[in-house]
Amino acid sequence: MARTRKKRKNSSFTDERLRLITGLLFVFFSLFALLAFVSYFMTWKEDQSLVDLSIGKIYEQSGAEIGNWAGKAGLVLSSLFIHKWFGIASLGFLLITFLAGLHLWKIRPLPFWQTTKNTLIIIILASAFLGYFFGDKWFILGGGHGYFITQWLNAMLGKAGTILFLLLITFVFVLYRFRQLYLMLRNKVENIRSGHNKAHEAQPEEDQPDDAYLNEPPQEDIQSDDPDPNDQIDDQKKDTDNNIDFEIEEAQNEEEEVYDRESERTSAEDIDNDANQKQGNGFDDNLMDINVSYEGDDEVTPGQQEKAQQEDEQENGIGMEVEEAKDEEVVKKSKPLERQGKYDPRRDLEHYKMPTFDMLPRIEQKNSPQRVSQEELEANKQRIVETLGNYNITIDKIKATIGPTVTLYEIIPAPGVRISKIKNLEDDIALSLAALGIRIIAPMPGKGTVGIEVPNQNPEIVSMHSVIASKRFQESEMQLPVALGKTITNETFVMDLTKLPHLLVAGATGQGKSVGLNVILTSLLYKKHPSELKLVLVDPKKVELSLYNKIDKHFLAQVPDAEEPIITDTQKVIDTLNSLTVEMDNRYDLLKNAHARSLKEYNKKFIERKLNPENGHRFLPYFVIVVDEYADLIMTAGKEIEMPIARLAQKARAIGIHLIIATQRPTTNIITGVIKANFPARIAFRVISGVDSKTILDGPGANQLIGRGDMLISTGAEPIRLQCAFVDTPELEKIMDHISEQQSYGQPYELPELQHESGGAGMADLEKRDALFEEAARLIVVHQQGSTSLIQRKFSIGYNRAGRIVDQLEAAGVVGPFEGSKARQVLIPDEYALEQHLSKI
Numbered sequence: 001m002a003r004t005r006k007k008r009k010n011s012s013f014t015d016e017r018l019r020l021i022t023g024l025l026f027v028f029f030s031l032f033a034l035l036a037f038v039s040y041f042m043t044w045k046e047d048q049s050l051v052d053l054s055i056g057k058i059y060e061q062s063g064a065e066i067g068n069w070a071g072k073a074g075l076v077l078s079s080l081f082i083h084k085w086f087g088i089a090s091l092g093f094l095l096i097t098f099l100a101g102l103h104l105w106k107i108r109p110l111p112f113w114q115t116t117k118n119t120l121i122i123i124i125l126a127s128a129f130l131g132y133f134f135g136d137k138w139f140i141l142g143g144g145h146g147y148f149i150t151q152w153l154n155a156m157l158g159k160a161g162t163i164l165f166l167l168l169i170t171f172v173f174v175l176y177r178f179r180q181l182y183l184m185l186r187n188k189v190e191n192i193r194s195g196h197n198k199a200h201e202a203q204p205e206e207d208q209p210d211d212a213y214l215n216e217p218p219q220e221d222i223q224s225d226d227p228d229p230n231d232q233i234d235d236q237k238k239d240t241d242n243n244i245d246f247e248i249e250e251a252q253n254e255e256e257e258v259y260d261r262e263s264e265r266t267s268a269e270d271i272d273n274d275a276n277q278k279q280g281n282g283f284d285d286n287l288m289d290i291n292v293s294y295e296g297d298d299e300v301t302p303g304q305q306e307k308a309q310q311e312d313e314q315e316n317g318i319g320m321e322v323e324e325a326k327d328e329e330v331v332k333k334s335k336p337l338e339r340q341g342k343y344d345p346r347r348d349l350e351h352y353k354m355p356t357f358d359m360l361p362r363i364e365q366k367n368s369p370q371r372v373s374q375e376e377l378e379a380n381k382q383r384i385v386e387t388l389g390n391y392n393i394t395i396d397k398i399k400a401t402i403g404p405t406v407t408l409y410e411i412i413p414a415p416g417v418r419i420s421k422i423k424n425l426e427d428d429i430a431l432s433l434a435a436l437g438i439r440i441i442a443p444m445p446g447k448g449t450v451g452i453e454v455p456n457q458n459p460e461i462v463s464m465h466s467v468i469a470s471k472r473f474q475e476s477e478m479q480l481p482v483a484l485g486k487t488i489t490n491e492t493f494v495m496d497l498t499k500l501p502h503l504l505v506a507g508a509t510g511q512g513k514s515v516g517l518n519v520i521l522t523s524l525l526y527k528k529h530p531s532e533l534k535l536v537l538v539d540p541k542k543v544e545l546s547l548y549n550k551i552d553k554h555f556l557a558q559v560p561d562a563e564e565p566i567i568t569d570t571q572k573v574i575d576t577l578n579s580l581t582v583e584m585d586n587r588y589d590l591l592k593n594a595h596a597r598s599l600k601e602y603n604k605k606f607i608e609r610k611l612n613p614e615n616g617h618r619f620l621p622y623f624v625i626v627v628d629e630y631a632d633l634i635m636t637a638g639k640e641i642e643m644p645i646a647r648l649a650q651k652a653r654a655i656g657i658h659l660i661i662a663t664q665r666p667t668t669n670i671i672t673g674v675i676k677a678n679f680p681a682r683i684a685f686r687v688i689s690g691v692d693s694k695t696i697l698d699g700p701g702a703n704q705l706i707g708r709g710d711m712l713i714s715t716g717a718e719p720i721r722l723q724c725a726f727v728d729t730p731e732l733e734k735i736m737d738h739i740s741e742q743q744s745y746g747q748p749y750e751l752p753e754l755q756h757e758s759g760g761a762g763m764a765d766l767e768k769r770d771a772l773f774e775e776a777a778r779l780i781v782v783h784q785q786g787s788t789s790l791i792q793r794k795f796s797i798g799y800n801r802a803g804r805i806v807d808q809l810e811a812a813g814v815v816g817p818f819e820g821s822k823a824r825q826v827l828i829p830d831e832y833a834l835e836q837h838l839s840k841i
């Protein structure tokens with residue numbers, strides 16, 4: 001919760017200046033227009049000849065002949081607002097603009113919207129009244145509106161009818177705006193109906209509460225359009241025939257002023273006596289006064305009341321009325337509780353707008369029959385039949401399905417033909433068709449056929465637009481839907497990242513891996529609100545994902561004090577992955593306490609307000625972690641990277657953390673058994689060798705792809721061939737701009753702070769100094785930079801060893817203590833001082 005508040009504060013920074021400037025403009029306008037209006041009342045006669053001119057004509061004047069203190073602009077403004085529109089009442093507009101200015105500066109002397117509504121109505125009514133009374137003599141008091149509206153009304157209703165109509169409108173407005181007055185009137189009507197009005201009229205002090213109501217300032221909460229708890233009480237009261245309850249409740253709503261006036265009518269002595277009596281009955285003074293006044297009205301017949309009054313004067317009769325006060329408390333208890341709506345995680349950025357389709361270009365597609373010419377289809381068919389014929393394989397039937405980049409020829413071999421025989425002819429068929437990238441699927445899963453995929457001579461690009469705009473994607477109810485591309489049958493392939501639940505992507509350089517990652521991220525950005533998704537992007541190459549820097553304050557997550565939103569430094573990657581494991585453990589605790597089995601279930605409970613934020617519960621966004629060039633990281637940091645990745649992959653599926661790791665080098669030392677075991681879903685773009693294909697897909701195939709986004713996706717069963725959609729940098733930039741220009745959280749989502757598992761300088765044993773200790777000390781002092789990753793890079797050693805050396809350097813007084821993500825302070829100024837220092841230890 002504290003974090004949310006902090007974010008809000010930051011996010012308002014950029015808006016702050018805009019508000020300040022806009023507010024200033026409003027206030028300036030109000031003061032300028034005030035000057036113009038005031039002077040207009042004095043100078044309008046002087047400017048009379050100009051007033052009737054059009055605005056354009058006024059501007060054509062030289063200016064010397066204009067009497068208005070605010071010049072031409074002032075004259076135009078005043079003649080418009082005062083002369084043409086609402087006369088003197090136009091001053092009300094200035095109140096509104098002035099308040100708007102103050103409102104923007106967060107100075108709220110009056111409730112802005114309420115005052116605006118009231119003022120607008122008053123402007124219209126005042127102009128009409130002034131037009132009615134003074135329209136002929138002093139036109140400018142009511143302005144054009146006042147004059148013409150009353151002229152029209154006069155014609156419609158007659159003069160008397162017009163004034164009655166205006167009074168009626170005013171009365172309705174006042175009743176609507178001043179609820180207390182309405183309540184008072186309703187009381188009156190109720191009283192009249194129940195035949196007690198006579199008694200009211202007999203008591204002159206009855207009028208006093210009325211005045212009190214009228215004098216009351218409008219109460220903001222009472223006037224609001226929201227259902228008012230008091231209204232509901234009133235309605236309940238209306239439903240009941242018991243007028244006693246009703247009266248008691250109304251008395252309670254009144255201001256203390258009413259009580260004071262009530263009490264004025266009895267002498268000080270009376271009050272004292274009353275008080276003594278009441279205290280004896282356990283009631284307070286005010287309550288007693290009200291009861292005396294109202295209950296007398298309702299309960300007692302006029303005759304009885306007169307008698308009661310006499311008795312009152314004689315200081316009697318009071319105990320009965322006090323008892324009635326008990327009813328008041330009963331009504332009070334029935335006050336309904338305010339209902340709280342569902343929690344809406346999108347509310348923080350409620351005006352956030354998703355990227356639109358038009359940010360992605362349409363790529364004109366040829367109609368499917370034209371995609372591959374009849375001649376090409378015929379020729380391929382002939383060659384397949386011939387090649388198989390050469391090996392005495394006869395075919396019963398052949399069917400072609402044209403996809404965006406490949407055509408699938410499904411053949412039904414003649415009875416008795418061994419399918420494995422066809423499979424073995426892959427290379428021969430490729431040779432005879434003089435085409436690369438032929439893949440034989442024998443048998444086709446679920447069908448009694450053999451499939452031969454042959455690349456089209458003119459492959460097509462699958463536009464990102466076409467997959468994003470597809471019904472399948474748009475109507476998908478998946479939690480993290482990804483529209484990856486199109487299948488051979490031209491259907492958009494949509495998968496749910498939460499179901500995979502992690503993804504391994506491999507492909508030789510230049511075969512479409514980066515485009516593939518962008519397609520995945522773009523799909524998510526087209527479906528998710530910033531409150532629902534956080535991305536952790538790791539890009540050791542520093543170029544592939546840098547575009548996403550712009551949306552850091554909307555969608556990215558990082559460890560506290562990270563310098564860059566996209567993580568490029570190995571040490572930072574380790575810190576971030578470890579921090580994510582802490583987040584994972586925290587989330588597990590939250591889920592356990594909430595008795596929820598999945599993130600979806602947990603968030604549902606949170607939205608329904610079944611989980612108390614005071615117990616640490618919060619809405620949990622999905623995390624998608626993308627690691628580009630995983631091999632580079634493993635080469636530099638090995639197990640330090642692999643372990644947290646494996647841990648996350650093993651456990652994080654239930655709590656909404658999903659990993660996508662990509663590599664150019666799908667070798668077994670990079671994609672180890674641990675990783676493979678935890679990444680059941682894999683995507684292969686074209687790889688160089690069958691061995692690489694085997695590493696990534698557990699079988700061949702990826703080495704026979706044709707590149708440029710041609711891919712295989714395996715989610716456990718037989719791999720599916722897809723043409724990955726294509727998204728280019730300019731459109732990605734457009735999307736990033738669209739997102740980054742909107743209101744943000746002010747900072748990236750903060751991952752939990754990491755408790756560094758350093759052994760601590762105290763633990764470092766200087767007797768067992770590392771062989772690189774002295775060299776490392778020199779390096780640190782020369783660079784004046786106490787960083788573990790510097791030692792790691794210079795000496796090509798792992799993080800653990802570098803960390804141990806730094807601990808020893810700390811123990812030796814060369815560097816200062818650990819300072820979170822900042823480099824440690826170097827305590828020795830130069831090499832000479834270092835030599836002296838080392839000789840002493």
Ligand SMILES: Nc1ncnc2c1ncn2[C@@H]1O[C@H](COP(=O)(O)OP(=O)(O)OP(=O)(O)O)[C@@H](O)[C@H]1O
Binds near residue numbers: 462509510
């Ligand atoms: N889905 C696709 N449709 C059409 N062309 C594509 C597709 N994917 C990639 N290409 C083409 O291939 C080129 C290289 O793609 P990409 O940059 O994704 O390769 P890569 O595998 O990430 O390479 P590296 O590992 O060297 O970064 C792109 O510039 C584009 O011309």
